[in-house]
Amino acid sequence: MNNSNMLNNSVIIDKRADGVALVIINKPARRNALDPHLMDDLTDAFQTLDDDNEVKVIILKGQGDHFSSGGDLKAIEPGPRPIEEKRKMLRRYARTIQAIQNMDKPVIAMVKGYAVGGGMSLALACDLILASEDARFSCNFLKVGIVPEMGAMLFLPQALGLYRAKDLWFTGRIVEAAEARAMGFVNQVFPSEEIEAATISLAQELALLPSVSLRITKRIANATVNHMLNTILDCEAQSSPFCSESDDHKAYVESFRHKKKASENISDPTA
Numbered sequence: 001m002n003n004s005n006m007l008n009n010s011v012i013i014d015k016r017a018d019g020v021a022l023v024i025i026n027k028p029a030r031r032n033a034l035d036p037h038l039m040d041d042l043t044d045a046f047q048t049l050d051d052d053n054e055v056k057v058i059i060l061k062g063q064g065d066h067f068s069s070g071g072d073l074k075a076i077e078p079g080p081r082p083i084e085e086k087r088k089m090l091r092r093y094a095r096t097i098q099a100i101q102n103m104d105k106p107v108i109a110m111v112k113g114y115a116v117g118g119g120m121s122l123a124l125a126c127d128l129i130l131a132s133e134d135a136r137f138s139c140n141f142l143k144v145g146i147v148p149e150m151g152a153m154l155f156l157p158q159a160l161g162l163y164r165a166k167d168l169w170f171t172g173r174i175v176e177a178a179e180a181r182a183m184g185f186v187n188q189v190f191p192s193e194e195i196e197a198a199t200i201s202l203a204q205e206l207a208l209l210p211s212v213s214l215r216i217t218k219r220i221a222n223a224t225v226n227h228m229l230n231t232i233l234d235c236e237a238q239s240s241p242f243c244s245e246s247d248d249h250k251a252y253v254e255s256f257r258h259k260k261k262a263s264e265n266i267s268d269p270t271a
Contacts (some may be wrong), residue, residue, distance in 0.1 A: 020206035028064030035073035070117025104215035121150035140172035
């Protein structure tokens with residue numbers, strides 16, 4: 001029997017009886033775009049499940065056809081905001097990344113559709129990434145006029161090497177699932193109709209492993225490669241608010257708002 005719990009409508013916890021729990025980003029009408037309140041709910045969900053002895057493995061997914069389209073520009077209030085307020089907001093995003101990285105239990109990202117900007121960073125923060133054949137990744141922060149956020153400047157070079165990471169940052173291009181697997185930041189690719197069953201099957205397999213050795217392995221692995229994570233997240237909290245004051249970023253946000261007034265459909269998933 002599954003036990004579902006909803007946190008302020010934006011995040012659903014679906015706790016199964018087999019040691020597996022799903023954390024579901026629940027904003028399908030906005031392609032699961034990220035906002036500070038949603039990130040707070042994600043952090044609470046991960047901390048709750050990390051404290052639950054019945055849960056061994058966690059799956060992170062998006063409700064509907066997409067994992068996440070990244071930061072919700074619609075949630076940005078018009079007008080100037082103090083730099084320190086922006087930094088506090090980014091630290092809320094950073095706490096979610098730190099929760100995933102610091103918890104002992106493995107977290108599997110199940111990516112369908114778009115994982116763009118912060119959505120891609122969120123997937124990269126997980127321990128494993130499984131993707132459907134229709135998954136599309138883009139690290140498009142520079143196109144928006146800000147720097148890569150949510151640990152992307154650590155996770156992407158770690159997975160790809162510095163030069164290929166720069167290629168994805170500088171171009172912001174779409175990376176399809178097959179290329180993502182070839183690059184090394186996606187573990188497995190499945191047909192769209194099979195991705196959820198395949199992800200749950202892997203999670204069930206991991207849940208049967210001796211939990212002490214599994215947790216210690218994650219802890220040591222992350223400690224050896226992520227000793228710079230807090231520094232990177234702090235640099236992001238200083239840099240992105242500065243970039244958000246640039247004319248380029250302001251022009252992009254204004255253009256996005258005008259486009260949304262013309263149509264409520266998100267025609268550009270990289271926007």
